[in-house]
Amino acid sequence: LGKTTLAHVLFTRIYNKFEGHCFLENIREEWQNPNRLNLKKKLYAELLKED
Secondary structure, rough: OOOHHHHHHHHHHHHOOOOOOOOOOOHHHHHHHHHHHHHHHHHHHHHHHOO
């Protein structure tokens, strides 16, 4: 099992305990960007259920 798989299993077990929740996969490239603006936008869009 990989790290992402384990993280996703844990997420699916506890996500309903939080008002806002999302699981962002494959974020390595965006995380390495010093600005990380796209990653922030993706996170906020998921939390607010926007496109």
